[in-house]
Each structure stands twice: as structure tokens, then as C-alpha cells.
Amino acid sequence: MKKDIDWQNLGFGYIKTDYRFVSNYKDGKWDEGVLSTDSEITMNESACVLQYAQTCFEGLKAYTTQDGHVVCFRPDLNAKRMADSCRRLEMPVYPEDKFVEAVEKTVKANLDWVPPYGSGATLYLRPYMFGSNAVIGVKPAEEYQFRIFTTPVGPYFKGGAKPITLRVPDFDRAAPRGTGHVKAGLNYAMSLHPIVDAHKQGYNENMYLDSATRTKVEETGGANIIFVTKDNKVVTPKSNSILPSITRRSLMYVAEHYLGLKAEEREIYVEELKDFNECALCGTAAVLSPVGEIVNHGEHICLPSGKEKMGPITQKLYDTLTGIQMGRIEAPEGWIKVIA
Ligand SMILES: *Cc1c(COP(=O)(O)O)cnc(C)c1O
Numbered sequence: 001m002k003k004d005i006d007w008q009n010l011g012f013g014y015i016k017t018d019y020r021f022v023s024n025y026k027d028g029k030w031d032e033g034v035l036s037t038d039s040e041i042t043m044n045e046s047a048c049v050l051q052y053a054q055t056c057f058e059g060l061k062a063y064t065t066q067d068g069h070v071v072c073f074r075p076d077l078n079a080k081r082m083a084d085s086c087r088r089l090e091m092p093v094y095p096e097d098k099f100v101e102a103v104e105k106t107v108k109a110n111l112d113w114v115p116p117y118g119s120g121a122t123l124y125l126r127p128y129m130f131g132s133n134a135v136i137g138v139k140p141a142e143e144y145q146f147r148i149f150t151t152p153v154g155p156y157f158k159g160g161a162k163p164i165t166l167r168v169p170d171f172d173r174a175a176p177r178g179t180g181h182v183k184a185g186l187n188y189a190m191s192l193h194p195i196v197d198a199h200k201q202g203y204n205e206n207m208y209l210d211s212a213t214r215t216k217v218e219e220t221g222g223a224n225i226i227f228v229t230k231d232n233k234v235v236t237p238k239s240n241s242i243l244p245s246i247t248r249r250s251l252m253y254v255a256e257h258y259l260g261l262k263a264e265e266r267e268i269y270v271e272e273l274k275d276f277n278e279c280a281l282c283g284t285a286a287v288l289s290p291v292g293e294i295v296n297h298g299e300h301i302c303l304p305s306g307k308e309k310m311g312p313i314t315q316k317l318y319d320t321l322t323g324i325q326m327g328r329i330e331a332p333e334g335w336i337k338v339i340a
Contacts, residue, residue, distance in 0.1 A: 003112050003152075007119035010154030012285070017123075017150045019109035021102045024132075025092050025144040033102060035109045039149070048131030048141035055185045056085035057128035059284050060246075062107045062150070062339065064117040065327030070340040072125070073284075073325050075103045077246045082127060085182040090140040091129055099127065100337070106148045107339045113152050117326065124153045124285075156286035161318070163292030163307045164204035164281075166220065168270070169194045172211035173218060173241075180218070180241030187243075191221035205281065207294060209270065210239060217268045220281055223289070224248040228278035228313045233262040247282040247321075253332065254320050261313070273301045278311030288318045 016039050023033030048054040058078040065071055079099035086093045094102075103125060107114070115121035127148040131141025171194040174180020179187060194206050207225065210216040217237050219225055224245035226236045234255040236248055255263040273279075279291035292307035293300060305311030310318065323329035327336070 001112060002116070005115075005152065007115045007121045007152070008154075010115070010121045010152055012153045012156050013151075015151050017110045017113045017152070019106065020147055020149040021106045023094070023102070023146045025146070026142075030092070030094065030098070030146070033098075033146070035105060041145070043132050044134040046134035046136055048133065048135045051135065052131075052138060053184075053186045053189065054089055054091060054131035054141055055128060056082065056089055056091065056183050057126060057185060058082045058183060060103070060125050060127075061122040061153075061284060062114055062125060063122040063325065064114055065336075066117055067327055068117070069327065069338050070107060070111060070114050071325075071327070072103060072107065072337045072339060074246055074250070074335050075100050075337050076334070077249075078103075078127065081183060081244065081246070082129070085184060086129065088179060088182045089184060091131065092144055094129065094146045102146075102148055103127070104337070104339050106150060110150045111340055113150060115152055121152055121154050123150050125150050153285075156289070161288070161290055161310050163290040163303070163305070163310070165202075165293040165295065166205050166207040166291055167198055167201065167203040168209060168294070168296040169198065169206040171206070171208075172214075173206075173208035173221065174211065176210070176212050176241055178241060181243060183243060188221070195221055203295065210241065215269055215271075217270060217273070218242050219245075223281035223283035223286070225291075226251060226280055226282055226288075226314075226317075227268065227276040228311060230275065230277055232277075232313060233264060234313065234317070235264045235266060235268060237268045238265045239267070245283055247284055247287060250335070251282055251288070251317050251321055254317060254324070257332070258320050258329075259313075259316055270296065276303065278305045278314050279303050280310070280314045280317075287322060288314055290314050 019035040079096035133143040252263040255261040290310040
């Protein structure tokens with residue numbers, strides 16, 4: 001039976017659900033993994049994750065489609081991206097097929113927590129891994145835990161898709177050959193001060209530049225960025241230090257194959273910002289959030305799409321991608337994993 005929750009008014013916070021998947025890595029191999037009712041973790045005070053932040057994560061959603069199925073969106077890409085993160089952080093890869101199986105098991109065990117179709121809410125899944133044994137000299141852990149918990153969430157931005165304001169901060173997010181392209185907790189730890197500061201100054205998010213030249217747009221702390229040009233081309237920054245968003249890759253495909261628009265990944269210079277028609281952030285949590293204004297050290301760039309609603313192309317992209325996810329529009333082969 002579905003949980004007694006006011007699905008329409010859910011926020012974006014942690015709510016404990018019944019089961020989480022837990023697998024341990026020891027003596028060079030992963031165990032079978034179990035579904036556990038225990039949401040607490042106990043580990044040594046000198047665990048590698050606590051001292052040296054050896055941890056990475058993923059984020060994806062399960063939701064109820066129009067015809068009543070429970071599905072996930074492209075979990076194979078989360079599996080692959082987590083494997084890439086693990087390799088960069090000297091952590092053991094959790095096999096990609098096992099990852100997708102674990103996602104399936106975890107959602108099935110928490111079906112009562114999957115919000116109903118039309119509520120705007122979804123079941124957020126958080127796969128993650130961390131080095132758990134004690135280290136004091138700097139080296140990778142020898143024991144790891146891989147877990148997936150779920151939590152029901154409402155829309156990321158309460159009050160719908162009101163355009164937000166970005167600022168170009170004086171902080172950098174990622175170095176050219178650093179860890180910006182992997183989903184490591186450490187990328188978020190260092191973003192906390194810039195985001196708290198941005199909020200204090202009245203901005204919604206930071207738009208980070210490339211740290212080598214500070215002339216090119218990269219992304220925000222937790223979302224990629226897309227732009228629409230004056231001639232209706234969808235463009236997104238190309239850089240080795242951007243986290244490869246699955247939402248962004250899907251939107252670029254939708255632009256080209258569903259909307260018949262040109263879509264291009266290329267370097268985007270700060271000077272070009274004033275020439276764009278639309279701008280939006282993209283990621284699993286919010287799908288797309290429109291940007292109304294970008295502030296770069298006293299220069300105010302107001303997007304022509306304005307501050308009241310999404311631009312027309314952003315809206316089409318949003319409607320098409322969420323339509324595909326919710327089963328209202330036919331999905332490309334392999335995008336939708338039916339779980340129940
Ligand atoms: C997770 C994340 C995104 C969004 O990726 P999705 O796969 O679309 O959810 C974008 N930027 C950063 C830094 C991220 O960590």
C-alpha cells in the first residue's frame with residue numbers, strides 16, 4: 001500500500017524509506033549485497049572517507065508513468081559514470097550490470113514510496129560508495145561500502161520554473177586536469193562556501209568559469225548549463241572539467257531528434273553570454289531550470305526570455321524530456337528501464 005504522504009507538497013529533503021541496498025568490498029571482492037532496514041552506518045574513526053573524502057555518488061529517479069508502471073531513466077549511464085568516478089578516485093568499480101540490478105531491487109523494495117503519476121513528485125535514488133577501513137597514511141582504503149538509498153522528493157524548485165539569477169563567482173570549481181568530470185563528494189564540499197556566499201548576496205547559483213583562463217563558461221555547482229542562440233541552436237559548453245550530465249546529454253538528443261533543432265557542444269565564452277536568447281540549468285533534480293539573469297561583476301546580462309517564465313525552446317525541451325520520462329512520448333531505445 002502507498003505510504004500516507006501529501007505527495008503534492010513534498011519538499012526536496014531526506015525522508016527515511018524502508019529499504020536500502022548495501023554491498024561490502026573486502027579482500028578484493030564485492031559481496032552479493034543485501035536489502036537492509038538499517039539506515040545508520042557505523043565505521044572506524046579513521047575511515048578513509050572521513051579523513052580523505054574517498055567517496056563518490058550518483059543521483060537518479062524512479063517515477064510512475066502515465067500507464068502506471070514504475071520506471072527509471074537511463075540507469076546504465078549512472079552505472080558507467082560511477083565506474084568512471086571510482087577509477088579516478090582509486091576505488092573498486094561496482095560492476096555496471098550489478099549496479100542496474102541493485103537499482104531495480106532497491107526501487108522494488110520501496111514501491112510504496114514511489115509517488116503517483118501526476119503528483120510532480122518522484123522517488124530519488126542515491127547510489128554512493130566510500131572507503132570504510134582505517135587509514136592514516138594517505139592511500140586508498142582496502143574496504144568499501146556501496147549503498148543505494150531512496151527518498152521521495154517534490155519538485156527541486158518550489159513554486160515551479162521561475163527563472164533564476166546566476167552570478168559569476170570569484171571561486172573556481174574544477175582544475176583542467178582535476179576531478180570536475182567525476183561525481184565526487186569533494187567537488188561539493190568546496191562548493192559550499194561559494195553557494196552560501198551567493199545566497200547571501202541574493203543570487204540563486206554560481207556560474208563557474210574554466211579555471212585556467214576564466215574566459216569560458218563551465219557549469220554551476222550541481223547542474224550543467226544549456227543556451228539557446230538567436231537562431232534557435234541549442235548549445236552547451238565543452239570542457240574536460242564539466243560533470244557529464246545525463247540530463248544534458250538527453251536534452252541535446254531531444255533537441256536534435258525530436259525538435260529538429262541544431263545542437264552543439266562547444267566552447268562558450270563569457271563575452272557571448274549577451275548574445276543568447278535563453279539559458280537554463282539541467283540535471284536530474286530539476287530537469288531544467290530557466291535562467292533569467294547572469295551577473296558578472298557588475299555587468300548584468302538579462303536573457304530576452306525574461307524573468308517570468310521559461311523561454312519557448314527551454315519549455316519545448318522540458319515538455320519533451322519529461323514527456324519521455326513519464327511515458328507520454330515514445331522514448332528512444334533503452335532510455336526507460338521498467339521496474340514494475
Ligand atoms: C550530478 C551533477 C550534474 C547533473 O547530472 P545529471 O546526470 O543530469 O543528474 C551536473 N553537474 C554536477 C557538478 C553534478 O554533480
